[in-house]
Amino acid sequence: MKVAYQGEPGAYSERAVRSAFPDADPLPCDTVRLVFSRVTSREAPFGVVPLENSQAGSVNETYDLLQHTSLLRVVGQVLVRVDHALLGVPGARLEDVRRARSHWQALAQCEEFLSSLRIEPVPVHDTAGAARVIAESGSPEDAAIASVDAASIFGLAVLAERIQTEKENFTKFAVLGTEDPGLGEPDTTSLVMAVLDRPGSLLGALQPFADRGINLHKLESRPRRGKAFEYLMYVDVMAPAGSPELDAALKEVEDHTSMLRVLGTFRSAGEPI
Structure with a gap:
C-alpha cells in the first residue's frame, strides 16, 4: 500500500509514515499540496502531512488545504520527536559553514543556533531534500539541517546534533484519507x-x-x-x-x-x- 508524504527519504514525514503504516510503500512528494493531490486521485489511499510543531506552531499550508477540500479528511495523527542536526560534506568543519539549507520550519526551530554562528538560513522545500542538495554540491561552506538518518542516507558528516532551540521538540502529523486506516478508536x-x-x-x-x-x-x-x-x-x-x-x-x-x-x-x- 502506498502512503504519500511531503519530502524525500530520510525526512521526518517518512518516519511518521513508517510509524503509522509499518508495511507501507512510502510515496515521496515535493509539496504538501501534492500529497493532497495523490490521495484525492487515489494514487495513494492515505497521505501524511505536517500539522503543527511544538515550537514553530501550525503549518498554515496544511490547514488552508484542509479547509478548502471536501474530498479528504483527517483520519489519524502521529507525533514525531524532532532532533535536528547540522550536516555537511565529509571533511567540512563547523566554523567554515556560512549557509544552512532546510525547510523553513526547521530553520525557525534552530534560529538561536544559526544566529550564534552567523550562519545564513536558506529555506528549501524539505529537510532531507536539503541534505541531498548539500551532498551533491560538495561545498564545505554549505550545510543542511536535517535528521541524523538523512546524514547516513546521503553520506554526510554530522557537524552538530540537537541544534533546535527547544530540545523537547515535536511535530504532529495528520493522516489524510477517505477511509478508516485502523489506527484506533477516534477520540x-x-x-x-x-x-x-x-x-x-x-x-x-x-x-x-x-x-x-x-x-x-x-x-x-x-x-x-x-x-x-x-x-x-x-x-x-x-x-x-x-x-x-x-x-x-x-x-x-x-x-x-x-x-x-x-x-x-x-x-x-x-x-x-
Missing part, C-alpha cells in the same frame, strides 16, 4: 468555523462544548481567504464525531457561525516516536 475531532460578526458570538460558539464537558485541545484563528480581515477558527475537541454530546454541541454552535465544518475525527497521537 478527537477537528473543526473549522467562521464566527458571526456580533458581540458574544465567539463565547456562544465555545460555550456548548463547556456545557457538555467537552475539552478543547486546540483553538487558533487564521485569516479567511477572499474575506479581508475576517478569520476562521480551527478547533480540536476531545470527542469523536457522531457522539451524542458532540452532535448536540455542534447544533448549538451553528447558531453562532456562518460556516462550520468537520475536518476529521481520529485517534489522538500517542507517545512520540
